[in-house]
Amino acid sequence: MKPSKKQHSYTYPFPKADNTVDIVVFGLRDATLEVLLVRRRDDPYKGQWALPGGFVNMDETLEQAAQRELREETSAEVSHLEQLYTFGDPGRDPRGRVISVVYMALVRSPEIATKAGDDAVETRWFPVENIQIGTLAFDHDKILDLALTRLRSKARWQPLGVGLLPEEGFTLSELQTVYESILGRPLDKRNFRRKVLSFGLLYLTRQTRHPKEGGHQARVYKFDQGRLTREGIDFEV
Amino acid sequence: MKPSKKQHSYTYPFPKADNTVDIVVFGLRDATLEVLLVRRRDDPYKGQWALPGGFVNMDETLEQAAQRELREETSAEVSHLEQLYTFGDPGRDPRGRVISVVYMALVRSPEIATKAGDDAVETRWFPVENIQIGTLAFDHDKILDLALTRLRSKARWQPLGVGLLPEEGFTLSELQTVYESILGRPLDKRNFRRKVLSFGLLYLTRQTRHPKEGGHQARVYKFDQGRLTREGIDFEV
DNA sequence: GCAAAAGTGTTACTCGTACACCCATGT
DNA sequence: ACATGGGTGTACGAGTAACACTTTTGC
Numbered sequence: 001m002k003p004s005k006k007q008h009s010y011t012y013p014f015p016k017a018d019n020t021v022d023i024v025v026f027g028l029r030d031a032t033l034e035v036l037l038v039r040r041r042d043d044p045y046k047g048q049w050a051l052p053g054g055f056v057n058m059d060e061t062l063e064q065a066a067q068r069e070l071r072e073e074t075s076a077e078v079s080h081l082e083q084l085y086t087f088g089d090p091g092r093d094p095r096g097r098v099i100s101v102v103y104m105a106l107v108r109s110p111e112i113a114t115k116a117g118d119d120a121v122e123t124r125w126f127p128v129e130n131i132q133i134g135t136l137a138f139d140h141d142k143i144l145d146l147a148l149t150r151l152r153s154k155a156r157w158q159p160l161g162v163g164l165l166p167e168e169g170f171t172l173s174e175l176q177t178v179y180e181s182i183l184g185r186p187l188d189k190r191n192f193r194r195k196v197l198s199f200g201l202l203y204l205t206r207q208t209r210h211p212k213e214g215g216h217q218a219r220v221y222k223f224d225q226g227r228l229t230r231e232g233i234d235f236e237v
Numbered sequence: 238m239k240p241s242k243k244q245h246s247y248t249y250p251f252p253k254a255d256n257t258v259d260i261v262v263f264g265l266r267d268a269t270l271e272v273l274l275v276r277r278r279d280d281p282y283k284g285q286w287a288l289p290g291g292f293v294n295m296d297e298t299l300e301q302a303a304q305r306e307l308r309e310e311t312s313a314e315v316s317h318l319e320q321l322y323t324f325g326d327p328g329r330d331p332r333g334r335v336i337s338v339v340y341m342a343l344v345r346s347p348e349i350a351t352k353a354g355d356d357a358v359e360t361r362w363f364p365v366e367n368i369q370i371g372t373l374a375f376d377h378d379k380i381l382d383l384a385l386t387r388l389r390s391k392a393r394w395q396p397l398g399v400g401l402l403p404e405e406g407f408t409l410s411e412l413q414t415v416y417e418s419i420l421g422r423p424l425d426k427r428n429f430r431r432k433v434l435s436f437g438l439l440y441l442t443r444q445t446r447h448p449k450e451g452g453h454q455a456r457v458y459k460f461d462q463g464r465l466t467r468e469g470i471d472f473e474v
Numbered sequence: 475g476c477a478a479a480a481g482t483g484t485t486a487c488t489c490g491t492a493c494a495c496c497c498a499t500g501t
Numbered sequence: 502a503c504a505t506g507g508g509t510g511t512a513c514g515a516g517t518a519a520c521a522c523t524t525t526t527g528c
Contacts, residue, residue, distance in 0.1 A: 009248045015295050016253040019325075019336055058252050058334050062325040086323040086338050088256075088299040097295050099256055099336070101323050173507070190509070191491065215506030216498045410480070427482070428518065435516095451527045452479030481524075488517075497508075 017088070017097035021066040022053030022140070024102065024147035025078065027109030027125055028164055031181045034109050034125040035144060037136070038073055041121045044094045045137030051144070052123070053100065066103040073123055075113045078105040079163050084147055092139045104147045106182075108164055129184075155182050159199050162223050169205050171218035172196070201227055254325070254334035258303040259290030259377070261339065261384035262315065263419075264346030264362055265401055270418045271346050271362040272381060274373070275310055278358045281331045282374035288381070289360070290337065303340040310360055312350045315342040316400050321384055329376045341384045343419075345401055366421075392419050396436055399460050406442050408455035409433070438464055 025036040037049040052073045056065040066081050081103040088099035114123035128148060133141050154160065161178050176192050196202065203224050208217040262273040274286040289310045293302040303318050318340040325336035351360035365385060370378050391397065398415050413429050433439065444457040 009250055010252045011246045011248040012253070013246055014292075015247045016249070017256050017293065017295065019254050019256065055251075056254065056325070056336075058254065059327055061327065062323065062336070083322065085320065086299065088293070088338065090296055090298065099293075099299070099338075101325065101336075171507085188491070188493085189507085190493085193508085195490085210499075211506050212500095213506085214498090214500045214504055216508070218507060408480085425518070425520085426480085427520090430481085432517085447526075448479050449527095450479090451477055451525090453481070453525045455480060475528105477528085478526085479524100480526105482522090484520090486517100486519085488515100490513105490515080492513085493511090495509090498506090500505085501503090 015097075017099050018093075019056040020053055020098055020100045021056055021062055021069060022051040022100050022102045022143065023066050023070055023081070024051055024084065024104040024144060025070065025074075025112070026104065026106045026128075026147070026151060026182075027112060028106070028178060028181055029109035029125065031177050032127045032129075033181045033184070034127050035131070036074065036109075036112065036114070037124060037126055039122040039124075040137055048137040049124075049126070049135065050137035051102075051140045056101075062101050063103065066101075070105075073115070075115055076107075076111060078107050078112075081105050084150060085143075087139060087143065089139075102143055102147070104151065106151070106160065106164065152183055155179060159196065159201055162228065167222075169207060169220035169222045171209060171220060173218060175221075200224075252334075254336050255330075256293040257290055257335055257337040258293055258299055258306060259288040259337050259339045259380065260303050260307055260318070261288055261321065261341040261381060262307065262311075262349070263341065263343045263365075263384070263388060264349060265343075265415060265418055266346035266362065268414050268418045269364045269366075270421070271364050272368070273311065273346075273349065273351070274361060274363055276359040276361075277374055285374040286361075286363070286372065287374035288339075288377045293338075299338050300340065303338075307342075310352070312352055313344075313348060315344050315349075318342050321387060322380075324376060324380065326376075339380055339384070341388065343388070343397065343401065389420055392416060396433065396438060399465065404459075406444060406446075406457035406459045408446055408457060410455060412458075437461075 023036075027034040027036060036052060038052050040046055040048055040050050052069060054065075054069040054072070056062060057068075060068065062083070063081050067077055071077055082105070084102040084104045086099065086101045088097075090097055092098065092100075109125050114125070128144075131144065133145075135141070136144065160182065161175055164178050165174060172193055173189075175196060176187060176189065179192065180187055201224050202221045205220045205222055207220040209220055210217055260273075264271040264273060273289060275289050277283055277285055277287050289306060291302075291306040291309070293299060294305075297305065299320070300318050304314055308314055319342070321339040321341045323336065323338045325334075327334055329335065329337075346362050351362070365381075368381065370382075372378070373381065397419065398412055401415050402411060409430055410426075412433060413424060413426065416429065417424055438461050439458045440461050442457045442459055445454040446457055447454055
């Protein structure tokens with residue numbers, strides 16, 4: 001139980017699994033839903049794309065580990081992480097027993113700069129629709145699939161969008177585009193407006209905005225931050 | 238990364254966390270929802286009640302570990318386990334870093350005989366309503382609370398009851414009692430019947446049953462096992 | 475005969491969904 | 502003028518929730 005430290009090694013009476021975190025970072029760029037992947041520098045699965053992630057340190061929470069790994073492999077932090085599931089089948093990693101707690105996040109793609117980290121030669125955004133099943137390392141196909149299902153089912157119940165849209169305000173059309181991108185299908189404009197306004201989490205500002213080219217002026221809304229925090233609404237993912 | 242085995246000890250270049258599973262076993266006895274707890278034999282929290290659980294072996298899946306621990310501390314297996322959440326804050330276990338994957342199950346209490354296992358002097362069922370917050374070991378209060386929330390929210394969407402009611406058949410009143418026990422509130426008889434029958438997962442047998450004392454004969458239903466498995470419905474928890 | 479349990483329909487409300495037109499503006 | 506995008510209301514169906522009385526039977 002107690003590790004006996006002798007010259008940079010730790011000895012235990014029983015073998016122990018490794019604990020990792022993996023993060024499914026969904027990103028939105030224009031109107032496409034993307035996911036952040038890293039290309040593995042080393043074996044196993046050298047050269048293949050995988051979810052960002054890495055080992056959990058002894059003195060950090062699982063969520064902190066996820067944030068740190070993300071910071072190491074990208075450059076930014078995400079404002080909110082949600083635990084998705086824990087994968088721990090023996091054999092899911094050829095190197096040995098690895099138990100991975102998977103988190104997910106939702107961000108604006110362009111704000112997360114990609115950079116190569118320790119385990120990765122390259123970090124890149126991929127539109128989720130373009131990812132062929134069977135191409136990701138480890139069991140990451142399965143993980144991505146679960147994350148996508150969860151994200152979409154959450155989108156049906158919970159408002160999402162804080163953090164995806166500018167603090168300064170946004171139009172309902174912009175918010176609708178966010179939802180359509182996540183759900184991967186078009187939504188009815190009138191129904192969407194009714195529903196999202198009925199949550200009572202948006203307020204109307206006095207500003208309006210002109211569309212890029214032609215068209216009516218759009219009213220600008222903001223999230224009612226007070227109500228969001230008061231009601232403890234998890235608006236992020 | 239690779240453990241070097243020398244005289245019953247395992248040495249790694251970095252410290253490693255312990256991996257455990259804990260199981261929230263909900264049980265139904267008559268009309269009360271219970272949870273299975275074990276009294277700890279050893280420190281920390283010696284003498285206090287805790288969720289059953291234990292260490293994950295290297296060659297078993299997380300779910301198999303949960304089943305094994307349950308078998309060791311009770312005597313029966315449960316037919317279905319569902320992963321709930323993974324708790325891994327440093328400091329949640331005073332002995333060191335312990336990452337625990339929590340599963341939940343739902344059974345008939347009387348069918349799970351309780352016995353003392355390795356880590357427990359005693360194993361007992363407790364009605365969930367009687368458990369005072371702050372009395373369980375570790376962060377198990379928080380875990381139980383989350384499990385209860387999840388169970389109840391599942392009950393609102395999914396049919397539950399297979400495994401809780403006798404194979405030979407049951408009356409709709411009995412099924413209703415199951416739901417009421419889980420949800421902790423009374424349900425309208427007519428609405429309940431309409432809804433549960435609309436799932437199309439029950440079929441009517443020719444048998445009837447007499448209530449214990451006075452009252453109309455009740456018709457006996459069975460689950461349509463064919464449809465359950467065909468539609469892959471997770472009827473258990 | 476009375477207590478106990480089974481069984482049975484209707485109404486109102488909420489929510490989701492489908493659907494079409496006019497308005498303001500930039501080019 | 503026309504193309505582009507913003508904004509609005511209604512009707513139908515599904516599901517949920519509330520509500521009371523009659524029937525059978527054991528005691």
